Amino acid sequence: MYLTRFEINTARRGARTLLASPHRVHGAVLHGFPANQREPTEYGRILWRIDQRGSQALLYVVSPHRPDLTHLVETAGWPATQGWETRDYTPLLNRLDAGSQWAFRLAANPVSSRPKFEESTRSQRFGHVTVEQQTEWLLRRTERNGFGIPAITLDGADKEPDVAVHGRRVWRFPRQGRTVTLATAVFEGRLEITDAATFRRSLTHGIGSGKGYGCGLLTLAPLG
Incomplete structure (x- = not known):
C-alpha cells in the first residue's frame, strides 16, 4: 500500500x-x-x-x-x-498495535439506512446533518473498525469523546444525467487501537460510504 x-x-x-x-x-x-x-x-x-x-x-x-x-x-x-x-x-x-493512541482525521459521509416506506423491504439512505448526529454516527462504528475514542473532561463538565466535527458540507453535483447529493463531515481527535488487524483494514479499505467521492480515508499522526 x-x-x-x-x-x-x-x-x-x-x-x-x-x-x-x-x-x-x-x-x-x-x-x-x-x-x-x-x-x-x-x-x-x-x-x-x-x-x-x-x-x-x-x-x-x-x-x-x-x-x-x-x-x-x-x-x-x-x-x-x-x-x-x-x-x-x-x-x-x-507497527500499529492494540493499545496505542494516535491523532486522527477522517472525512466521512455520515448516513444511515431505513425503509423508504412503511412495510417496505427497500431502504433509502438519509444523511446526518447535525454535529450530534454525525458524532454519534462515528461512535457507533468505532468498535467494528478496530478502534475506540477516549473520553476527556472539558472545563469540569461531564466526560465527552475526544473528537471534533468540522468541515460540514452538503455537496450537489451532476453525474450521469442526475444530481448527486452528498453530506460530508471531517472528524478530528484522538483514537486508541483496540484490534490492530481490523484497524489496518479500516485504514486501507475505508470507513463508511461515499469512498469514490473523497470519504472514508482515515489518516494518523503521532500525538503531541
Whole structure:
C-alpha cells in the first residue's frame, strides 16, 4: 500500500474546476492508475481525501499501487517546480498495535439506512446533518473498525469523546444525467487501537460510504 500527498495550486483555473466537484476529483484520481490497477484488492482500495485550510488544498491518496499524478501537476499543480510525494504505507501499518493512541482525521459521509416506506423491504439512505448526529454516527462504528475514542473532561463538565466535527458540507453535483447529493463531515481527535488487524483494514479499505467521492480515508499522526 502507498500513501501519496499532492498539493493543489488553488490559484489555477484547473484547480478551481477540480475542487468544485468530488466527481471530478474522483475521475482525476482514478486516471492516476492504469485501468487494471483501479479495482480494490485484498490489500486495499483507492481512497482519497482533500484537506482544505485557508488557501491551501492537499490531496491525499491511499492505494494498492503507486500512482502517477503527472496530469494533475500539469492542470492543477506547479509543473515547473513541484510534483507529488508517495511513500510506502506498509511500515506504518505494520507497527500499529492494540493499545496505542494516535491523532486522527477522517472525512466521512455520515448516513444511515431505513425503509423508504412503511412495510417496505427497500431502504433509502438519509444523511446526518447535525454535529450530534454525525458524532454519534462515528461512535457507533468505532468498535467494528478496530478502534475506540477516549473520553476527556472539558472545563469540569461531564466526560465527552475526544473528537471534533468540522468541515460540514452538503455537496450537489451532476453525474450521469442526475444530481448527486452528498453530506460530508471531517472528524478530528484522538483514537486508541483496540484490534490492530481490523484497524489496518479500516485504514486501507475505508470507513463508511461515499469512498469514490473523497470519504472514508482515515489518516494518523503521532500525538503531541
